[in-house]
Amino acid sequence: MAIEKFQSVESPAVPLPIENVDTDQIIPARFLKATTRQGFGENLFRDWRYDKHNNPIKDFVLNNKSFSGTILVAGKNFGSGSSREHAAWAIHDYGFKVVVSSFFADIFKNNALNNGLLPVQVSGKFLEALFKAIEKDASTLISVDLEEQRISIPASGESEHFEINPYKKACLLNGYDDIDYLLSIKDKIVQYEKSRS
Amino acid sequence: MAGKTLFDKIWDAHVVEEIKGGPSVLYIDRHLVHEVTSPQAFAGLDKRGISVFRPEQTIATPDHNVPTINQHLNIKDELSRFQVNKLTENCKKHGIALYGLNHPFHGIVHVMGPQLGITQPGLTMVCGDSHTSTHGAFGSVAFGIGTSEVEMVLATQCILQPKPKKMRITVDGELSTGVTAKDVVLYIISKISASGGTGYFIEYAGSAIRSLSMEGRMTVCNMSIESGARGGLIAPDETTFEYIKGREFAPSGADFDRAVERWKRLKSDADALFDKELHFDAADIEPMITYGTNPGMGAKITDRIPAVEDIDPATRESYKKALAYMDFEAGSPIAGRKVDYIFVGSCTNGRIEDLREVARFVKGKRKADHVTAWIVPGSKQVEEQAHREGITETLEAAGFKLRQPGCSACLAMNDDKIPEGMLAVATTNRNFEGRQGPGARTMLASPLTAAVAAVTGKVTDPRDLL
Numbered sequence: 070m071a072i073e074k075f076q077s078v079e080s081p082a083v084p085l086p087i088e089n090v091d092t093d094q095i096i097p098a099r100f101l102k103a104t105t106r107q108g109f110g111e112n113l114f115r116d117w118r119y120d121k122h123n124n125p126i127k128d129f130v131l132n133n134k135s136f137s138g139t140i141l142v143a144g145k146n147f148g149s150g151s152s153r154e155h156a157a158w159a160i161h162d163y164g165f166k167v168v169v170s171s172f173f174a175d176i177f178k179n180n181a182l183n184n185g186l187l188p189v190q191v192s193g194k195f196l197e198a199l200f201k202a203i204e205k206d207a208s209t210l211i212s213v214d215l216e217e218q219r220i221s222i223p224a225s226g227e228s229e230h231f232e233i234n235p236y237k238k239a240c241l242l243n244g245y246d247d248i249d250y251l252l253s254i255k256d257k258i259v260q261y262e263k264s265r266s
Numbered sequence: 267m268a269g270k271t272l273f274d275k276i277w278d279a280h281v282v283e284e285i286k287g288g289p290s291v292l293y294i295d296r297h298l299v300h301e302v303t304s305p306q307a308f309a310g311l312d313k314r315g316i317s318v319f320r321p322e323q324t325i326a327t328p329d330h331n332v333p334t335i336n337q338h339l340n341i342k343d344e345l346s347r348f349q350v351n352k353l354t355e356n357c358k359k360h361g362i363a364l365y366g367l368n369h370p371f372h373g374i375v376h377v378m379g380p381q382l383g384i385t386q387p388g389l390t391m392v393c394g395d396s397h398t399s400t401h402g403a404f405g406s407v408a409f410g411i412g413t414s415e416v417e418m419v420l421a422t423q424c425i426l427q428p429k430p431k432k433m434r435i436t437v438d439g440e441l442s443t444g445v446t447a448k449d450v451v452l453y454i455i456s457k458i459s460a461s462g463g464t465g466y467f468i469e470y471a472g473s474a475i476r477s478l479s480m481e482g483r484m485t486v487c488n489m490s491i492e493s494g495a496r497g498g499l500i501a502p503d504e505t506t507f508e509y510i511k512g513r514e515f516a517p518s519g520a521d522f523d524r525a526v527e528r529w530k531r532l533k534s535d536a537d538a539l540f541d542k543e544l545h546f547d548a549a550d551i552e553p554m555i556t557y558g559t560n561p562g563m564g565a566k567i568t569d570r571i572p573a574v575e576d577i578d579p580a581t582r583e584s585y586k587k588a589l590a591y592m593d594f595e596a597g598s599p600i601a602g603r604k605v606d607y608i609f610v611g612s613c614t615n616g617r618i619e620d621l622r623e624v625a626r627f628v629k630g631k632r633k634a635d636h637v638t639a640w641i642v643p644g645s646k647q648v649e650e651q652a653h654r655e656g657i658t659e660t661l662e663a664a665g666f667k668l669r670q671p672g673c674s675a676c677l678a679m680n681d682d683k684i685p686e687g688m689l690a691v692a693t694t695n696r697n698f699e700g701r702q703g704p705g706a707r708t709m710l711a712s713p714l715t716a717a718v719a720a721v722t723g724k725v726t727d728p729r730d731l732l
Contacts (some may be wrong), residue, residue: 078275086583087584087587088581088584089460089559089584091560091696091701093677093696093698093699093701094699094700097627097700097704098330098677098678098679098701099678099679100304101302101330101331101679102331102345102346102348102349102679103345103407104305104348104349104352105305105306105308106306106308114358116700116704121686121705144584145461146460146461146464146494149460149461149464149494150396150412150491150696150698151396151677151696152303152394152395152396152398152410152412152415153268153302153397153412154303154306154394154412154414155410155413160706167448171428172461172464173464174411174461174464175430175465175493175496176396176410176411176496176713178416178429178529179411179412180412180413180414183412183414183415184414185325191285193580206557210424212302222293227725234287234288234289234428235287235288236285236286236287236288236289236426237288237289246416247414248310248414248417248418248421248422249710250315250426251291251418251421251422251424251426252316252421252422254282254283254424256283256320257283257291258282258291258293258422258423258424259490261282262293262423
């Protein structure tokens with residue numbers, strides 16, 4: 070089963086300059102009771118986004134109409150904590166295609182990649198530049214080119230190369246699915262099992 | 267050539283194929299499944315029209331959303347009930363062993379696996395839960411995965427995984443009175459931060475680690491993920507073999523002896539190279555507690571909360587946000603704060619040894635009137651052993667409430683929530699904002715420190731009362 074193909078994105082960005090954004094903030098545990106992958110975007114950052122009476126909290130960036138776009142730019146160590154893939158589903162379901170940070174938690178990174186959500190790890194300096202550019206002008210476009218592995222701010226000409234595992238890159242560009250690949254080498258897996266017994 | 271680390275030995279023996287420039291195809295020996303992170307994976311199999319490849323290597327139990335009272339009744343919450351029923355349905359359909367509510371083996375997956383002897387040295391183990399790192403205490407390579415990866419394991423018994431780097435953390439020396447395994451791991455995380463382990467798999471070594479019981483070692487490995495590390499492991503030794511012996515799914519008789527011979531070889535070579543090595547002195551470790559909103563924000567219980575000026579300017583805003591959530595003042599002493607709740611339980615500290623520790627301290631004492639004290643055993647077996655050993659009686663006499671097994675207030679998916687604004691000393695693993703319920707404030711500590719706080723009604727250095 071193919072996943073959504075990813076090539077490049079050019080969009081304004083939503084800034085979240087907070088460090089250690091854990092998966093409990095991205096999607097609190099009480100919203101994990103669904104048995105499908107859809108609909109989690111509604112509760113993305115639930116407790117930062119809504120108060121206890123379900124009224125939007127004005128200060129939170131997702132409630133600020135000046136910010137929009139398909140790129141989320143967040144502080145260091147994004148996605149720490151629980152392995153819940155629901156966190157990646159929620160961000161993707163909300164409409165983001167890219168998350169930028171200077172550091173990602175391992176499990177979150179894998180989960181994002183398995184769902185066509187591109188985690189772009191940049192230097193602390195470039196992250197600062199992104200926050201500054203967005204602060205100055207919320208409509209600043211950010212461009213992410215997966216083929217070239219480059220993230221840039223076209224208006225200022227600032228840009229940076231980012232790393233991605235070549236296998237995962239090919240999967241995203243072509244919409245390949247890991248499970249299809251594993252199923253295609255089942256003979257090899259059976260052979261491995263035999264070699265151990 | 268340098269020798270190999272224990273992690274390398276186990277990992278390399280499980281590689282089915284290396285993808286050029288990509289991850290390894292890693293074979294998984296044991297797969298644990300619970301109700302929350304599996305339904306979408308089973309649905310994926312259905313969509314592909316395939317069945318579980320090796321059902322006998324997967325074991326399931328519902329733990330995250332289950333109620334901890336009246337487990338003999340139908341689950342009241344509709345969504346939770348549906349999710350638990352879905353697990354039952356999926357296990358039945360695919361021939362997977364399920365230890366459901368009221369089954370004598372039911373419990374938190376990471377308490378259930380080890381106590382049944384499912385967890386063994388040298389194995390690869392995964393579960394759709396980040397605290398799968400717990401099983402590393404037995405010298406296995408165990409780590410948490412996402413739901414897409416759960417589907418991979420169900421479909422092929424393999425996952426695609428980049429190999430992490432290796433870190434060794436050595437803690438030498440003798441732990442002093444009042445200092446437990448939980449303090450050791452909170453100390454380590456306070457030193458390396460909540461992201462210091464990211465990208466690594468940790469091996470814990472040294473005489474202080476060796477001196478820990480299996481329960482203590484599980485507590486340490488359990489919280490590896492709180493430093494960002496994918497997992498943590500400890501080379502197996504006599505303590506490990508003694509724990510496994512005689513358990514339900516452990517090898518027995520001559521098979522056990524042969525297994526032990528094999529397990530004894532599971533250790534890092536003397537000349538093995540690690541990507542990072544850290545050393546700590548056990549004598550420097552004191553009872554620890556967290557004061558912030560990530561597990562790296564911990565300190566000696568006798569310390570003060572760091573002043574804002576002492577925090578790296580780049581992270582000051584996040585620091586201030588954390589203290590504002592906790593309603594704590596920078597520079598103020600940690601001890602002495604009034605505590606509203608104490609919670610003993612979870613895959614970190616919900617084992618029999620943890621309950622024994624609490625009971626030993628509270629015997630003949632009474633909890634402070636204003637404190638609500640919840641004890642949630644990690645499994646049915648722990649619950650029953652607590653009854654047999656008279657622990658239940660002791661705890662109830664002290665005013666503690668014993669509930670039924672499950673993850674409970676560790677992540678507050680069920681009704682066990684710490685009310686908004688209340689301060690809890692919890693033996694769990696995460697002090698994130700709202701983790702124990704919207705607006706709940708959590709301080710992570712050992713079962714002993716939690717028990718002491720319940721009795722005095724405030725954050726207290728346990729050594730003052732020992």
